[in-house]
Amino acid sequence: MEFCPKCGSMMMPEDGYFKCKECDVVVEIKEDYTSTENKVESEIPVIEEKNPNVLPTAEVKCPECGHNKAGWWMRQLRSADESETRFYRCLECGHTWREYD
Amino acid sequence: MKIKQKIKKYEGKIPPKVLKDIQTKTKEENLTEKELDKLLEKTKEEFDRKQVEYGDPVGTVAAQSIGEPGTQMSISYNEKVILRKDDEIKIQEIGKFTDKKLKEDSRKKGNWEVTDISNEEIEVPSLTEKEKIEWKPVEECSRHPAPNKLIEVKTKSGRNIKATKSHSFLIRKNNDIKPVSGSELKEGDRIPSMRKLKQNCITKIKTNNYAKPKRTKSKLPEKIKLDKEFGWLIGTYLAVGKCKNHVISFPSQQQDVEKKIKTISNRFNFTLKNTLQDNSQEKDLKINSKQLSDLLTNTCNTEPSNKKIPEFAYSARDKFVSALLKGIFDTKGAIDNEKHEINFESRSIKLINGISLLLNRLNIFSMKKTQNQQNKLTIPQKYANRFKEKIGFNKEYKTKEIYELKEPSTPDQIDKIDKVPGTAKLIKEISEQIDIDIPKEIDNIPETGNIERTTLQNLLEDINQEKIKGKTEEKIKELEKAVESEVIWDEIIEIEEKDPSHDYVYDFSVKDTENFTTYQGIVTHNTMRTFHYAGVAEIDVTLGLPRLIEIVDARKTPSSPMMTVKLEEGYAEDRDKAREVGWEIEETLIEDISNIETDYSKMRVKLELDMEMVKQRNLTKEDVADQIESELGNEVKFEDDSLIIRPESSSYRKLLRLVENLKEVRVSGIEGIKRVIIRKESGEYTIYTEGSAFTEALKVDGVDASRTRTNDLHEIYDALGIEAARQAIIDEAKDTLEEQGLEVDVRHVMLVSDIMTNHGKIKQIGRHGVSGEKESVLARASFEVTVNHLLDAGKRGEKDELKGVPENVIVGQPVDLGTGVVDLTMSPNIKKED
Numbered sequence: 001m002e003f004c005p006k007c008g009s010m011m012m013p014e015d016g017y018f019k020c021k022e023c024d025v026v027v028e029i030k031e032d033y034t035s036t037e038n039k040v041e042s043e044i045p046v047i048e049e050k051n052p053n054v055l056p057t058a059e060v061k062c063p064e065c066g067h068n069k070a071g072w073w074m075r076q077l078r079s080a081d082e083s084e085t086r087f088y089r090c091l092e093c094g095h096t097w098r099e100y101d
Numbered sequence: 102m103k104i105k106q107k108i109k110k111y112e113g114k115i116p117p118k119v120l121k122d123i124q125t126k127t128k129e130e131n132l133t134e135k136e137l138d139k140l141l142e143k144t145k146e147e148f149d150r151k152q153v154e155y156g157d158p159v160g161t162v163a164a165q166s167i168g169e170p171g172t173q174m175s176i177s178y179n180e181k182v183i184l185r186k187d188d189e190i191k192i193q194e195i196g197k198f199t200d201k202k203l204k205e206d207s208r209k210k211g212n213w214e215v216t217d218i219s220n221e222e223i224e225v226p227s228l229t230e231k232e233k234i235e236w237k238p239v240e241e242c243s244r245h246p247a248p249n250k251l252i253e254v255k256t257k258s259g260r261n262i263k264a265t266k267s268h269s270f271l272i273r274k275n276n277d278i279k280p281v282s283g284s285e286l287k288e289g290d291r292i293p294s295m296r297k298l299k300q301n302c303i304t305k306i307k308t309n310n311y312a313k314p315k316r317t318k319s320k321l322p323e324k325i326k327l328d329k330e331f332g333w334l335i336g337t338y339l340a341v342g343k344c345k346n347h348v349i350s351f352p353s354q355q356q357d358v359e360k361k362i363k364t365i366s367n368r369f370n371f372t373l374k375n376t377l378q379d380n381s382q383e384k385d386l387k388i389n390s391k392q393l394s395d396l397l398t399n400t401c402n403t404e405p406s407n408k409k410i411p412e413f414a415y416s417a418r419d420k421f422v423s424a425l426l427k428g429i430f431d432t433k434g435a436i437d438n439e440k441h442e443i444n445f446e447s448r449s450i451k452l453i454n455g456i457s458l459l460l461n462r463l464n465i466f467s468m469k470k471t472q473n474q475q476n477k478l479t480i481p482q483k484y485a486n487r488f489k490e491k492i493g494f495n496k497e498y499k500t501k502e503i504y505e506l507k508e509p510s511t512p513d514q515i516d517k518i519d520k521v522p523g524t525a526k527l528i529k530e531i532s533e534q535i536d537i538d539i540p541k542e543i544d545n546i547p548e549t550g551n552i553e554r555t556t557l558q559n560l561l562e563d564i565n566q567e568k569i570k571g572k573t574e575e576k577i578k579e580l581e582k583a584v585e586s587e588v589i590w591d592e593i594i595e596i597e598e599k600d601p602s603h604d605y606v607y608d609f610s611v612k613d614t615e616n617f618t619t620y621q622g623i624v625t626h627n628t629m630r631t632f633h634y635a636g637v638a639e640i641d642v643t644l645g646l647p648r649l650i651e652i653v654d655a656r657k658t659p660s661s662p663m664m665t666v667k668l669e670e671g672y673a674e675d676r677d678k679a680r681e682v683g684w685e686i687e688e689t690l691i692e693d694i695s696n697i698e699t700d701y702s703k704m705r706v707k708l709e710l711d712m713e714m715v716k717q718r719n720l721t722k723e724d725v726a727d728q729i730e731s732e733l734g735n736e737v738k739f740e741d742d743s744l745i746i747r748p749e750s751s752s753y754r755k756l757l758r759l760v761e762n763l764k765e766v767r768v769s770g771i772e773g774i775k776r777v778i779i780r781k782e783s784g785e786y787t788i789y790t791e792g793s794a795f796t797e798a799l800k801v802d803g804v805d806a807s808r809t810r811t812n813d814l815h816e817i818y819d820a821l822g823i824e825a826a827r828q829a830i831i832d833e834a835k836d837t838l839e840e841q842g843l844e845v846d847v848r849h850v851m852l853v854s855d856i857m858t859n860h861g862k863i864k865q866i867g868r869h870g871v872s873g874e875k876e877s878v879l880a881r882a883s884f885e886v887t888v889n890h891l892l893d894a895g896k897r898g899e900k901d902e903l904k905g906v907p908e909n910v911i912v913g914q915p916v917d918l919g920t921g922v923v924d925l926t927m928s929p930n931i932k933k934e935d
Contacts (some may be wrong), residue, residue, distance in 0.1 A: 003374045013701065013704055034700045036699070037760075038712060039697075046680065097842045
C-alpha cells in the first residue's frame with residue numbers, strides 16, 4: 001500500500017500504477033506488494049502400535065483378564081489420616097481398578 | 102572489563118545462569134579472550150542444538166516412541182551406503198560411518214544414539230514420489246542395540262539387504278509408493294532397486310591423495326584428468342591387469358590393446374616393456390611406474406578376488422564411466438545370443454557390485470549371481486541398445502556380436518525382473534476407455550499382475566498418438582510414471598532370519614523422502630513417519646467427574662466431542678483405504694491445501710494449490726473453484742494450478758476480508774471434524790475424530806454404521822432414536838466410571854438412563870429435567886432455586902402429598918418406603934396363648 005507523496009492520502013492500484021484518490025498523482029508500481037501465508041500442513045497420522053505404557057508397573061493380577069502386570073499410580077483421595085488410593089491399570093486389557101487399604 | 106562486555110553480548114542467547122557460570126570459570130581458569138570466545142560460541146551452539154522444535158519428540162512421549170520396537174527400523178552394520186559430499190561419491194559401511202560420526206558427537210534418545218549431521222551436507226540417493234532417484238541430504242544418523250534376529254531379503258536380480266524386522270521397505274501399490282514393515286514383506290513382493298543414478302561430475306583427481314610420488318622418474322602429473330583414456334586403462338586393469346611393486350602388467354592379447362596402452366604410457370612418459378610370460382608364448386605388456394602401481398593398488402586392489410571399482414569412478418563424468426566399462430567388457434565381457442544377454446564374470450563380488458552401480462550411472466540395470474566363488478553380472482538384451490550407444494566395444498567381433506544380439510522371441514525369455522507392480526489393472530482400465538491393441542501375452546495377466554516395462558513402453562507409444570483428455574489422461578500419466586520410473590521393481594525370492602553380526606544396527610534420517618539407497622541399489626525407507634507425531638497422536642477427551650456431569654446433564658454438545666468410526670470389511674484391514682476414508686471425513690479448508698498470496702498492487706488473492714493434496718482428497722481445481730464461487734460469490738479465474746480471486750470492488754479492507762473468508766472455505770470433508778487420527782486396534786484400522794458429526798459420518802462410504810459411535814448423546818438420539826440414546830448414556834457413563842477404576846453396578850446406571858429417556862426425549866437430571874419435574878413441591882424446592890419453586894407453588898396453590906424421600910426428610914417424618922412403609926402398633930394387653 002502506498003500513500004500519496006503530495007497529499008498523503010491512500011493510493012489505490014490501477015493498471016500497474018498507484019493512483020491517488022484525492023489528487024490524481026500517479027506512481028508506478030515497482031516493488032512486490034505481495035504477502036503469502038503458507039498452508040498449514042496436515043497429515044492423517046496412522047498409529048500401528050498399542051499405546052505404550054507410561055506408568056510404573058507392578059506384579060498384580062488383573063481381576064478381569066488374569067494378566068499379572070499392571071501400571072499403577074496413587075492419589076490421596078480420602079482424608080489425610082487414611083491411606084492413599086492405589087490405582088492399577090492392566091497392561092493387557094486396560095481394565096482399571098482401585099485398592100483402598 | 103572486556104570479559105564482561107563479551108559475556109553481555111550473549112545475554113538472551115544463553116540462559117543467565119550459564120552465563121554466570123562462564124564468568125566465574127573464566128576468572129578461575131584465567132581464560133584468554135580467544136578461549137572465552139570459543140567457549141561462548143560453543144555453549145551457544147550446544148544450547149541451540151538442544152532446543153526442541155515443534156514436532157520433535159520430547160520427554161515421555163519421545164521415550165515411548167523411541168523405546169517402542171515399532172520404531173527400531175534399521176539396517177545391519179555391513180550394509181554399504183552411497184554417500185555424496187561435494188560431488189564426490191564414497192561407498193562406506195553404514196556402521197563404520199555412523200560409529201565415527203557418533204564418536205564425534207552424539208545424544209541419547211532412549212536406547213538410540215543419534216547425531217545430527219545435517220550441516221555436513223552429506224547426501225544419499227533417494228527415491229521420490231515421482232519415482233525418480235534424487236540426491237537428498239542426510240539429517241541424522243543413528244544406531245541402537247541389535248535385536249535378536251535380523252532379516253535378510255534377497256531379490257531375483259541377485260541383490261540383498263539385511264535389516265531389522267520393523268525396518269520398512271517401499272512397495273508399489275495402486276500406482277503409488279508405500280512403506281511396509283519388513284515383517285510384512287513376503288516372497289514375491291517387489292521392492293525398488295535403483296536403475297538410474299544422476300551425478301554432478303568431478304573431472305580430475307589429485308594423484309597425491311591416492312599415491313605419493315616416490316621417484317622423480319615415471320611420476321604422475323599432480324592432477325589426472327578423468328578422461329576416456331584413463332577410464333579405459335582402469336577398466337582394463339580391473340579386468341585383466343596385475344600390479345607388482347612398480348610394475349603394472351597386462352596380457353597383450355590384441356594389437357589394439359597394446360596400441361592403446363602405448364599411447365597412454367607416452368602421455369605419462371612411462372617406460373613400456375614387452376616380455377614373454379613365464380612358461381608360455383604369450384606376451385605381457387608392462388608399464389613401469391611405482392606411483393601408478395600404488396594408485397591402482399590403493400584404489401582398485403590387486404588380488405583378482407578383491408578388486409573393486411575405485412570410488413572416484415562413481416562421481417566421474419559419463420565419458421570416463423563409459424570408457425572404464427568399455428575397458429572391462431572389451432577384455433572380459435561376453436555376449437550370449439542364446440540367453441539374450443551380456444555377461445561379465447569375476448571372482449570379486451566387490452567388482453561386480455561396483456560395475457552394477459556404475460551401470461546405473463548410464464541407466465542400465467544389471468543382475469547378479471554367485472556360483473562356486475564365481476560372480477556373474479548380466480545385462481539383459483533390452484539394454485543392448487543403450488550399451489552400444491554409451492559403452493560399446495573396441496573389438497570388432499564383439500561390436501558385431503552386440504549388433505546381432507536379438508530380442509528374445511518367446512515371452513518366457515523376456516526379462517522377468519523389470520515388471521511394474523499394479524500395471525495390469527492400469528492397462529485394463531485404460532483399454533476400457535480407449536481402443537488399444539493389447540498383446541496376447543499380457544491379455545491373460547490377472548488384474549493384480551505386473552507387466553514388463555518394455556511392453557508398457559510399446560503400449561504407451563501406441564497410445565500417445567491419439568489425443569485423450571479427462572480421467573483417462575490421468576491414467577496415462579500414471580502409466581508414463583511407471584515406464585519412466587528410475588527404479589526397477591525387483592522381486593523378492595527369499596526372506597531369511599539371520600543373527601546380527603554386530604552389536605548395533607544403524608539408520609539414516611533423510612530429508613523429505615525418508616528413504617535411501619544402499620550400495621547394492623535397494624531402496625529402503627527408514628521411518629514410518631507416523632510415530633513422530635509426539636503428543637499429536639492423541640485425541641483429547643474429557644474424562645472423570647466433569648464428563649459424568651456432562652452425561653447426566655445431557656448437555657447439547659459435549660466439551661470434547663469425538664467419534665469412533667469403525668470401518669466396513671474391505672476398508673478396515675487396508676491402511677490406505679482407511680486413510681482415504683479419513684480424508685473424506687476430515688474437514689479440509691482452503692488454508693490447508695494452498696498457499697495464500699495477497700497481492701496489494703493487483704488487488705487480488707492468488708491461491709497456489711498443492712495439487713497433490715487436492716488430488717489426495719479426490720478433488721480437482723475446478724471443484725475448489727466451484728466451492729469458492731458458491732460460498733463467497735466471487736468469480737474465480739485459473740492461472741496454471743493457481744486460483745485468482747478478486748474482491749467485488751477495489752478496496753484494501755475488502756481484499757483483507759476476502760483473504761480471511763477464503764481461508765475458512767471448506768473444500769472437502771465434514772463440517773466440524775477438525776482432526777482425524779487412525780489407530781490400528783486388534784487388526785483393524787479405526788478412525789478417531791476430533792469433533793462430531795454423526796449423521797454425516799454414517800453416510801461416508803466404507804464407514805460401518807452399526808459400530809460407529811460418538812460421545813454426543815443428542816446426535817445419537819437424532820440419528821438412531823431414543824433407545825439408542827438410552828444405551829449410549831449407559832455405555833458412556835459406565836466407560837467413564839470404569840476409566841476411573843470405579844465399579845458401579847450397571848443397574849444403577851440403567852436406572853438413571855431410563856429416567857432420563859422415558860419421556861421419549863433425552864432429559865437431564867436437574868432443574869430443567871428430572872428433578873425439576875418432580876411432583877412434590879418440597880422435593881423440587883430442596884434441589885435448586887428454592888424460593889422460586891415455593892413462590893410458584895404458593896401462587897398456584899399446590900399440595901404436597903409427602904410421598905417421596907426429600908419432602909419427608911424436610912418435615913421430619915419416616916419416608917413411605919422400606920421399613921418406613923409399615924405402621925407398627927402394639928397392643929400390650931393381648932393374652933399369651935398357652
